[in-house]
Amino acid sequence: xxxxxxxxxxxxxxxxxxxxxxxxxxxxxxxxxxxxxxxxxxxxxxxxxxxxxxxxxxxxxxxxxxxxxxxxxxxxxxxxxxxxxxxxxxxxxxxxxxxxxxxxxxxxxxxxxxxxxxxxxxxxxxxxxxxxxxxxxxxxxxxxxxxxxxxxxxxxxxxxxxxxxxxxxxxxxxxxxxxxxxxxxxxxxxxxxxxxxxxxxxxxxxxxxxxxxxxxxxxxxxxxxxxxxxxxxxxxxxxxxxxxxxxx
Amino acid sequence: xxxxxxxxxxxxxxxxxxxxxxxxxxxxxxxxxxxxxxxxxxxxxxxxxxxxxxxxxxxxxxxxxxxxxxxxxxxxx
Numbered sequence: 001x002x003x004x005x006x007x008x009x010x011x012x013x014x015x016x017x018x019x020x021x022x023x024x025x026x027x028x029x030x031x032x033x034x035x036x037x038x039x040x041x042x043x044x045x046x047x048x049x050x051x052x053x054x055x056x057x058x059x060x061x062x063x064x065x066x067x068x069x070x071x072x073x074x075x076x077x078x079x080x081x082x083x084x085x086x087x088x089x090x091x092x093x094x095x096x097x098x099x100x101x102x103x104x105x106x107x108x109x110x111x112x113x114x115x116x117x118x119x120x121x122x123x124x125x126x127x128x129x130x131x132x133x134x135x136x137x138x139x140x141x142x143x144x145x146x147x148x149x150x151x152x153x154x155x156x157x158x159x160x161x162x163x164x165x166x167x168x169x170x171x172x173x174x175x176x177x178x179x180x181x182x183x184x185x186x187x188x189x190x191x192x193x194x195x196x197x198x199x200x201x202x203x204x205x206x207x208x209x210x211x212x213x214x215x216x217x218x219x220x221x222x223x224x225x226x227x228x229x230x231x232x233x234x235x236x237x238x239x240x241x242x243x244x245x246x247x248x
Numbered sequence: 249x250x251x252x253x254x255x256x257x258x259x260x261x262x263x264x265x266x267x268x269x270x271x272x273x274x275x276x277x278x279x280x281x282x283x284x285x286x287x288x289x290x291x292x293x294x295x296x297x298x299x300x301x302x303x304x305x306x307x308x309x310x311x312x313x314x315x316x317x318x319x320x321x322x323x324x325x
Binding site: 094095096098099149150197198199200201 | 296
């Protein structure tokens with residue numbers, strides 16, 4: 001076979017939140033590049049739809065609710081050795097600051113920040129990630145380079161992920177595990193189409209992006225897969241902006 | 249169920265520079281100087297908190313007066 005440093009041949013990759021959007025596109029791309037993929041989310045039907053689109057026969061579904069310790073531990077116990085972990089599962093609740101309440105804040109922080117931190121911690125502690133492995137967090141430009149109104153809880157949660165990633169990337173060097181994040185801009189995914197924002201507003205938003213369009217999940221997946229691959233063997237602790245120039 | 253008058257008062261609360269007396273049931277709210285996408289999000293959040301109704305951005309877009317929006321909320325309860 002010809003030399004391809006981007007190949008994931010022989011690697012096993014766990015993708016959270018794989019039933020839609022960026023997670024689904026990442027799982028599909030990982031499988032196309034030769035990885036065995038373990039996909040997890042809460043919704044079994046949609047996971048089955050994702051797994052039906054994966055290449056290869058060594059892919060696996062784990063139905064788990066990662067919003068609590070029980071689901072996180074269940075997932076950790078159901079996976080064997082991994083070469084890649086993609087912490088993608090996330091939610092976005094848009095509320096102006098005066099309507100933010102403890103329940104919504106805790107929910108967003110739990111799913112977007114605490115659960116990926118605890119999942120990563122558990123997998124490291126149980127030595128489930130092999131030497132030479134890679135962890136990728138799906139963060140966001142929100143709270144980094146650009147914020148949109150009503151997004152304070154989401155920005156806080158994604159900023160939390162960045163701080164965590166930067167620290168453990170240093171800690172995990174000794175274990176030969178790399179750790180990075182992608183920072184997507186505005187991507188056309190189900191998380192964006194919950195109704196608080198109208199189609200006209202989305203069109204107006206796209207007009208502000210230098211590339212004049214929203215990103216596709218596949219374009220974020222490509223960055224994630226690069227960071228998982230051996231092509232990124234000297235990259236750790238970095239944040240890859242994928243936003244069509246929106247941060248510029 | 250809150251009355252139209254109560255809704256108008258809650259609606260007016262979302263503004264900072266517009267006096268509550270300027271906002272009535274018949275006010276075409278998108279013509280107000282202070283109207284913005286952030287206030288639209290605040291109206292959606294207020295409908296959720298006070299009426300337990302999930303307004304869409306399109307509902308706000310399609311409504312003209314404050315009373316129009318109240319009727320949309322009533323229709324979703």
